[in-house]
Amino acid sequence: MFQNWVPRYKKMMAFSLKKKVLKFEDTIVKQGAAVDGIYFIIRGQVKIRVDPSQHAQQYSNLYPLGDIAELEKEKARQLLRKEMNLVSQRTSDRRSMYVRRAVPSSDGGIKKANLKPFELCLAGAIDVIGDLEVAMGLTSYSQTVVCTEESTIYHLDQRNYDRLIEKRNPAALELLRDIVHTKLTLHFSRLPEESIPLYRILVGLEEVVVVVVVVVVVVVVVVVVVVVVVVVVVAVVVVVIRKEVVVVVVVVVVVVVVVVVVVVVVVVVVMTIVVA
Secondary structure, three states: OOOOOHHHHHHHHHHHHHEEEOOOEEEEEEOOOOOOOOEEEEEEEEEEEHHHHHHHHHHHOOOOOOOOOHHHHHHHHHHHHHHHHHHHHHHHHOOOOOOHHHHHHHHOOOOOOOOOOOEEEEEEEEEEEOHHHHHOOOOEEOOEEEEOOOOOEEEEEEEHHHHHOOOOOHHHHHHHHHHHHHHHHHHHOOOOOOOOOHHHHHHHHHHHHHHHHHHHHHHHHHHHHHHHHHHHHHHHHHHHHHHOOOHHHHHHHHHHHHHHHHHHHHHHHHHHHHHO
């Protein structure tokens, strides 16, 4: 992450990092605590615990409330089904054939499973703690990290993170986001889809950004094509009226070449971003 930094920034980073030696069962970060930078694990091992049921309260801006009218309708349906079940039981000794439907959760979706705390994974040397939160702009830690053995870590607090990475080394921030994306992908590959809704929401936000970029590129290409067509039409009109064929042809060729080069460059850059 810091390999391509200029020596001055590397020295500033070295002075900003605070070394800590932690013992077994020491907590590095606690879920719900305010984000205060990132932690680099140099030696040892930690376990990462997650309580997904707390995420909706931590990040209410990412968990919009459900439609109140729909919730009221669902309540009415539940009452009606209850009455129908009572009638069915009175008229028959058989078990009721009615199936109870799930109640909508506060985020407007159907509650499929209980969100319980669990151990997400283990992490060790060269892993980073807090990268998810700083890369995604979260205000509190989404996980609790506890040492499973004596561990050595380096802490970069939020002020120095903003000063050295956010403002002066945006390439390092992009690398950090790539690492976070890889982590989320690995978690998705081995966990049920509904186990941590927050991670699905964060990946969804990234997909929205990609869609926006693609739309912008399409608009740029359309505008460029319109400009080329206008230039060609004007050139044809000039040729017909003034007979200055050579000058017009040169101008048209130059404009078309420049526009084609710009379009190719934009498309290549966007495709590289999307593939990455």
